[in-house]
Amino acid sequence: MLNLIVCVKQVPMVTELPWDEKRGTLRRDLAAGMMNPACKHALEAALQIKESRPAHITVITMGPPAAEEVLREALAMGADRGILIGDKLFAGSDTYATSFVLAQAIKKQCPDYDLILSGCYTSDSETAQVGPQLAEELDLPAAAYIEKIDITGRTLRVRRFVDNFRETLEMEFPALVTVAMENYQPRYTTLAGLERAFKEENIVSLSASSLGISFSTMDTHGSCTKVRKVFLRKAQKENIFLKGPAAIVVNEFLKNHEDKVSSAIGKDIKKEENDNG
Amino acid sequence: MGNQKSIWVFGDYRNYFQNRVTLQLISKACDLARRIDAEVCAVVIGHVVDEYIMEYTAHGADRILAVDHEILKNYSADTYLAVMENLVRERKPEIILIGATDFGREFAPRLAKRLKTGLSADCVGLDITDEGLLLQIAPSFGGNMLAEIVTPERRPQMATVRPGTFKEIPHNYERGALVERLPLITNLPGQRVRLVEYEKSAERQHTMENSSVIVCGGRGMGNRNNFKKLHELAKLLGGDVGATRPAVYAGWADHSALVGQAGRHIKPKILFSFGISGAIQHTAGVGEAKFIVAVNKNPQAAMMKMADVAIVADAGDVLNTFIKELKKRIRE
Ligand SMILES: Cc1cc2nc3c(=O)[nH]c(=O)nc-3n(C[C@H](O)[C@H](O)[C@H](O)COP(=O)(O)OP(=O)(O)OC[C@H]3O[C@@H](n4cnc5c(N)ncnc54)[C@H](O)[C@@H]3O)c2cc1C
Ligand SMILES: Nc1ncnc2c1ncn2[C@@H]1O[C@H](COP(=O)(O)O)[C@@H](O)[C@H]1O
Numbered sequence: 138m139l140n141l142i143v144c145v146k147q148v149p150m151v152t153e154l155p156w157d158e159k160r161g162t163l164r165r166d167l168a169a170g171m172m173n174p175a176c177k178h179a180l181e182a183a184l185q186i187k188e189s190r191p192a193h194i195t196v197i198t199m200g201p202p203a204a205e206e207v208l209r210e211a212l213a214m215g216a217d218r219g220i221l222i223g224d225k226l227f228a229g230s231d232t233y234a235t236s237f238v239l240a241q242a243i244k245k246q247c248p249d250y251d252l253i254l255s256g257c258y259t260s261d262s263e264t265a266q267v268g269p270q271l272a273e274e275l276d277l278p279a280a281a282y283i284e285k286i287d288i289t290g291r292t293l294r295v296r297r298f299v300d301n302f303r304e305t306l307e308m309e310f311p312a313l314v315t316v317a318m319e320n321y322q323p324r325y326t327t328l329a330g331l332e333r334a335f336k337e338e339n340i341v342s343l344s345a346s347s348l349g350i351s352f353s354t355m356d357t358h359g360s361c362t363k364v365r366k367v368f369l370r371k372a373q374k375e376n377i378f379l380k381g382p383a384a385i386v387v388n389e390f391l392k393n394h395e396d397k398v399s400s401a402i403g404k405d406i407k408k409e410e411n412d413n414g
Numbered sequence: 415m416g417n418q419k420s421i422w423v424f425g426d427y428r429n430y431f432q433n434r435v436t437l438q439l440i441s442k443a444c445d446l447a448r449r450i451d452a453e454v455c456a457v458v459i460g461h462v463v464d465e466y467i468m469e470y471t472a473h474g475a476d477r478i479l480a481v482d483h484e485i486l487k488n489y490s491a492d493t494y495l496a497v498m499e500n501l502v503r504e505r506k507p508e509i510i511l512i513g514a515t516d517f518g519r520e521f522a523p524r525l526a527k528r529l530k531t532g533l534s535a536d537c538v539g540l541d542i543t544d545e546g547l548l549l550q551i552a553p554s555f556g557g558n559m560l561a562e563i564v565t566p567e568r569r570p571q572m573a574t575v576r577p578g579t580f581k582e583i584p585h586n587y588e589r590g591a592l593v594e595r596l597p598l599i600t601n602l603p604g605q606r607v608r609l610v611e612y613e614k615s616a617e618r619q620h621t622m623e624n625s626s627v628i629v630c631g632g633r634g635m636g637n638r639n640n641f642k643k644l645h646e647l648a649k650l651l652g653g654d655v656g657a658t659r660p661a662v663y664a665g666w667a668d669h670s671a672l673v674g675q676a677g678r679h680i681k682p683k684i685l686f687s688f689g690i691s692g693a694i695q696h697t698a699g700v701g702e703a704k705f706i707v708a709v710n711k712n713p714q715a716a717m718m719k720m721a722d723v724a725i726v727a728d729a730g731d732v733l734n735t736f737i738k739e740l741k742k743r744i745r746e
Contacts, residue, residue, distance in 0.1 A: 232535075233531075233532060263535065264536070265519050266523035269523040273524045273528055281516070300428055300429060300516045301429050301431070302614055302615065305611045318669075319669075360532070361532030362550075363564050364561050364563055365562040365563065376721060377722065378718075378726060380727070383728065386732065387732060387735045390723060391743070398684065401626055404745065406740065
């Protein structure tokens with residue numbers, strides 16, 4: 138039996154996400170957070186592996202208590218077990234610290250894994266770093282942005298499209314992949330399935346102390362980066378406003394900026410003397 | 415080289431587009447190097463790399479570290495990591511900049527972890543703080559914000575930078591650099607990830623990053639048909655069409671047209687923006703546009719505030735009129 142681990146993260150819900158409309162009800166149940174879209178693709182890839190051969194899927198997340206909801210959602214989609222790592226000590230972790238903590242939990246709770254799947258990036262921090270850094274932490278062969286997985290025996294074959302190259306890569310288990318968004322469209326979670334999942338008991342909660350992690354551990358393995366401040370981006374432009382019917386504003390724009398447009402497009406758009414436009 | 419500080423740029427050259435990113439980073443590194451009195455060093459790993467040694471020299475590098483070996487012919491995270499880790503441990507650069515290409519984004523996090531140092535992703539700006547630290551400016555989650563990130567203690571300070579964020583310095587083939595050709599390390603690990611086959615694909619080949627005219631459309635285009643007309647305008651102007659995330663999700667545009675934090679970073683001479691509110695995740699990708707013309711019926715939209723010319727009107731109407739007018743005017 139294959140032992141699969143999927144790393145998922147709860148991210149703030151953004152109304153623009155298309156799956157928001159489809160799952161309006163689900164969203165309300167999940168309050169302010171949702172499963173990071175890329176993580177869902179990773180979970181879907183794991184579920185498809187499980188459909189073709191015996192497999193056990195552990196979903197793991199590090200986050201606040203509310204992050205348990207994404208584990209429940211994963212169970213509803215077909216995962217077998219959830220691990221929630223939560224501790225104040227881990228709040229504000231950068232990817233360096235996050236990958237360390239995830240690695241400790243994996244070593245402790247499911248050391249006999251064959252394949253770890255992570256999303257390619259999170260929609261809140263978008264670093265795309267946790268997957269590769271987890272591979273480094275566990276000293277695993279890894280491939281990022283994979284679009285297709287095939288397994289033969291203990292050999293993993295993946296396909297991906299990176300930097301204008303189509304690549305097929307092979308590696309032996311245990312390994313780690315980060316799953317791209319192109320493929321593995323996540324399945325629909327039914328409300329009933331979700332309700333059931335909220336009654337399940339196969340969720341393990343881990344704290345820093347249960348992982349043997351202390352303040353001093355986080356001194357060496359904690360965040361290396363520091364956020365100094367966050368600020369609004371501001372404009373330093375002339376910022377001319379034109380208002381009125383389209384025909385008028387377009388002509389006014391062209392009258393004032395035809396040189397600019399001409400030089401940018403490399404074609405002359407100046408109005409000729411006897412042009413009757 | 416004594417105690418001379420060094421800013422390293424990873425020479426990513428696998429295709430034309432990645433190579434441009436390297437040149438852009440060398441340019442920025444030169445700028446930063448002046449401020450902390452450092453040299454700029456380009457690291458070139460691969461096989462038959464003389465072309466890049468020359469190019470990086472011409473574009474501003476003071477020193478080139480080249481590891482040229484048959485085994486390094488293919489980009490491989492395993493081997494490139496080992497080579498790079500070794501160089502860094504030996505020479506202790508102050509800063510390492512890596513292009514946020516697919517390879518860079520896979521390679522840099524592992525390198526940072528191995529070196530036990532911090533890494534900020536996808537920076538849209540770099541600076542030096544009063545204390546001489548690398549200030550890494552990265553779009554921050556959710557809000558309309560940018561975050562200033564530093565790596566206070568660990569070294570090297572590392573950042574990946576989105577393609578198109580900085581401008582390359584024009585080449586100067588008269589320039590010289592100290593070129594060090596280094597032997598391959600003897601304890602190179604076996605490649606655990608085997609490249610079975612690869613093919614350079616024409617798909618996604620054309621990039622918007624170098625386009626001088628971009629026409630972007632957002633949710634305010636209202637429907638697919640209106641959005642389609644952006645292509646007509648782009649064609650007239652000889653440019654490309656970009657899209658915001660809602661437009662991509664609505665199926666009006668391909669994901670490859672997405673402009674912003676999660677998509678492309680463009681720096682056209684002129685950007686036309688139709689029906690776009692200007693959320694930071696989108697504008698993080700258009701900050702380098704020289705001249706911005708925004709059309710939005712809401713004058714308060716953030717996109718309108720960052721535009722050179724803000725046209726308060728219906729996007730579809732302006733688009734149609736503009737196309738009609740241009741057709742009359744354009745002479746090749
Ligand atoms: C982590 C993360 C990453 C993201 N990455 C990206 C990214 O890379 N790129 C991206 O684009 N988005 C990204 N987004 C989404 C982003 O936050 C915005 O939601 C998105 O850019 C808004 O797109 P929009 O301007 O088309 O739509 P809206 O914000 O809905 O704006 C539509 C605008 O059109 C105007 N309008 C409406 N009708 C008309 C009309 N008839 N004529 C003229 N104007 C009209 C409205 O006044 C409004 O200003 C990301 C979000 C998150 C959370
Ligand atoms: N707190 C977390 N808990 C579990 N997995 C995570 C966490 N943060 C990031 N990941 C995984 O790493 C991927 C990339 O995240 P990021 O590096 O933040 O863009 C995500 O899609 C997840 O699979």
